[in-house]
Amino acid sequence: MSELLKGIAASDGVAISKAYLLVEPDLSFSSDNISDVDGEVEKFKAAVNQSKVELTQIRNNAEKQLGADKAAIFDAHLLVLEDPELLNPIEDNIRNNKVNAPTALNEVSTNFITIFENMDNEYMKERAADIRDVSKRILAHILGVELPNPSMINESVIIVGEDLTPSDTAQLNKEFVKGFATNIGGRTSHSAIMSRSLEIPAVVGTKDITDRVKHGDGLIIDGLSGDVIINPTDDEVLAYEQKQKNFLAEKEELAKLVNDESVSKDGVHVELAANIGTPNDLKGVKNNGAEGIGLYRTEFLYMGRDNMPSEEEQFEAYSKVLKEMDGKRVVVRTLDIGGDKELSYLNLPKEMNPFLGYRAIRLCLDQTDIFRTQLRALLRASEYGKLNIMFPMIATINEFRDAKAILLEEKEKLVSEGVKVDDDIEIGIMVEIPATAALADIFAKEVDFFSIGTNDLIQYTMAADRMSERVAYLYQPYNPAILRLIKQVIEASHKEGKWTGMCGEMAGDNTAIPLLLGLGLDEFSMSATSILKARKQIKQLDQKEMQELAGRAINCATEEEVVELVNQLS
Numbered sequence: 001m002s003e004l005l006k007g008i009a010a011s012d013g014v015a016i017s018k019a020y021l022l023v024e025p026d027l028s029f030s031s032d033n034i035s036d037v038d039g040e041v042e043k044f045k046a047a048v049n050q051s052k053v054e055l056t057q058i059r060n061n062a063e064k065q066l067g068a069d070k071a072a073i074f075d076a077h078l079l080v081l082e083d084p085e086l087l088n089p090i091e092d093n094i095r096n097n098k099v100n101a102p103t104a105l106n107e108v109s110t111n112f113i114t115i116f117e118n119m120d121n122e123y124m125k126e127r128a129a130d131i132r133d134v135s136k137r138i139l140a141h142i143l144g145v146e147l148p149n150p151s152m153i154n155e156s157v158i159i160v161g162e163d164l165t166p167s168d169t170a171q172l173n174k175e176f177v178k179g180f181a182t183n184i185g186g187r188t189s190h191s192a193i194m195s196r197s198l199e200i201p202a203v204v205g206t207k208d209i210t211d212r213v214k215h216g217d218g219l220i221i222d223g224l225s226g227d228v229i230i231n232p233t234d235d236e237v238l239a240y241e242q243k244q245k246n247f248l249a250e251k252e253e254l255a256k257l258v259n260d261e262s263v264s265k266d267g268v269h270v271e272l273a274a275n276i277g278t279p280n281d282l283k284g285v286k287n288n289g290a291e292g293i294g295l296y297r298t299e300f301l302y303m304g305r306d307n308m309p310s311e312e313e314q315f316e317a318y319s320k321v322l323k324e325m326d327g328k329r330v331v332v333r334t335l336d337i338g339g340d341k342e343l344s345y346l347n348l349p350k351e352m353n354p355f356l357g358y359r360a361i362r363l364c365l366d367q368t369d370i371f372r373t374q375l376r377a378l379l380r381a382s383e384y385g386k387l388n389i390m391f392p393m394i395a396t397i398n399e400f401r402d403a404k405a406i407l408l409e410e411k412e413k414l415v416s417e418g419v420k421v422d423d424d425i426e427i428g429i430m431v432e433i434p435a436t437a438a439l440a441d442i443f444a445k446e447v448d449f450f451s452i453g454t455n456d457l458i459q460y461t462m463a464a465d466r467m468s469e470r471v472a473y474l475y476q477p478y479n480p481a482i483l484r485l486i487k488q489v490i491e492a493s494h495k496e497g498k499w500t501g502m503c504g505e506m507a508g509d510n511t512a513i514p515l516l517l518g519l520g521l522d523e524f525s526m527s528a529t530s531i532l533k534a535r536k537q538i539k540q541l542d543q544k545e546m547q548e549l550a551g552r553a554i555n556c557a558t559e560e561e562v563v564e565l566v567n568q569l570s
């Protein structure tokens with residue numbers, strides 16, 4: 001018998017394959033004393049050797065599939081595995097204290113980790129993280145437990161996990177990973193956003209799929225409806241193969257619009273741009289006919305590694321994107337770390353409410369060395385295309401002024417060093433915080449553009465965590481309160497002759513698009529895979545009529561009423 005599980009549709013498409021369970025294995029052990037000391041030392045040494053073999057494979061695989069920079073993290077792990085300063089004390093601990101190998105390993109590694117973590121030295125802190133990772137691998141081998149290694153997957157699978165961190169997602173190889181399904185998360189959690197740029201179907205927020213599915217179970221995930229079928233019957237597989245075919249046929253049909261303009265029925269042109277996380281996403285940008293990049297989430301450059309990207313590395317990534325976009329506008333957002341996007345090597349404090357905490361521009365204005373390095377890389381890259389710079393999570397006008405002042409200082413320094421910097425870079429902000437939307441008229445006098453980040457704006461306005469499937473019913477993009485904020489921001493920008501875009505997921509949502517067109521949004525930036533569908537829809541809409549529709553929507557009392565209004569269109 002198959003089993004149906006309902007989740008949240010996160011990325012379009014249908015995947016049919018078998019489950020690869022990506023969950024933390026049980027590595028508990030008892031602290032027994034031992035009599036066969038030599039046997040225990042041998043056990044430990046064998047585990048170290050097995051770890052070496054495994055890590056070397058992982059490293060080589062990562063280099064082949066993901067590039068040398070992603071592989072470097074495993075080089076660091078291999079060095080730890082050969083370090084006598086770590087290994088000898090563990091052996092001594094077994095011999096001198098007659099403790100078993102897991103206990104000896106745990107005591108010595110915890111000791112090193114604590115010492116290194118408390119040093120005021122970034123390099124040593126990174127080593128603490130390496131030791132933690134390597135010790136876990138050795139322990140798994142001692143206990144005979146298999147650790148999941150997503151970067152080693154070499155057959156078709158659907159990943160099943162609690163959640164996928166953005167760096168887990170970045171390591172997935174599309175050739176083998178056909179989709180994923182998670183316990184937690186919503187449509188705007190970053191693993192969901194990344195699954196859309198990777199163009200792999202995903203269902204999130206299933207609550208307990210990891211308890212229901214076993215490694216290797218047959219699985220269907222329907223990223224269009226949010227349904228997951230565990231151990232499907234032959235008939236179900238046939239039906240979903242048909243659904244998959246239909247989806248691909250529709251995609252092919254939409255591909256015909258790739259070079260069309262995005263113009264409404266009554267001739268109003270809007271810009272349909274793409275959101276990207278890394279230069280690797282550019283292929284999808286081109287294949288889907290994006291007219292620019294409305295959001296480049298640069299934080300992904302900082303993830304999945306154990307140290308900061310240098311100015312040079314950043315310069316290369318930014319200039320590559322600018323060159324490949326060939327003069328089309330590229331809005332690069334400065335580092336937006338924090339919330340669900342962690343950087344282990346930054347050792348950020350654990351907070352009660354990370355989405356309301358030390359993140360994004362708050363962190364950059366505090367740790368200005370990180371910020372300045374990024375700005376220099378961006379300014380140097382500016383001569384290769386049409387660069388716009390955007391600051392995330394701006395809450396006050398002073399934050400914007402401070403960030404802009406630092407940017408201008410770095411520009412002046414570069415120019416005095418003889419570096420060419422574009423003079424026409426537009427400097428804008430994300431509108432993600434209700435306070436900023438409320439003061440949009442004040443901001444509009446000083447910024448060059450706004451980009452509304454509805455993923456956060458909705459969660460802050462409704463006080464409903466975007467990561468929580470339990471309060472997902474309150475995460476209401478079409479709530480009239482949200483529509484009023486959007487209207488206010490767009491009108492404020494237009495009054496000052498500026499433009500407003502939207503780079504939250506709402507910009508690509510087919511229910512929202514008629515309303516946003518009516519509210520006068522200038523640029524819609526979305527997952528590249530949503531662009532062609534949005535273009536098709538906009539071509540069929542009359543902007544004047546949508547103005548009227550939006551006027552009625554903002555006076556509705558509930559989200560349901562708004563949805564009903566939009567549904568009457570079709």
Ligand SMILES: C=C(OP(=O)(O)O)C(=O)O
Binds near residue numbers: 295453504
């Ligand atoms: C685009 C946004 O930023 P992110 O999803 O990266 O928080 C947003 O908040 O809408």
Ligand SMILES: [Mg+2]
Binds near residue numbers: 432453455456
């Ligand atoms: Mg945001």
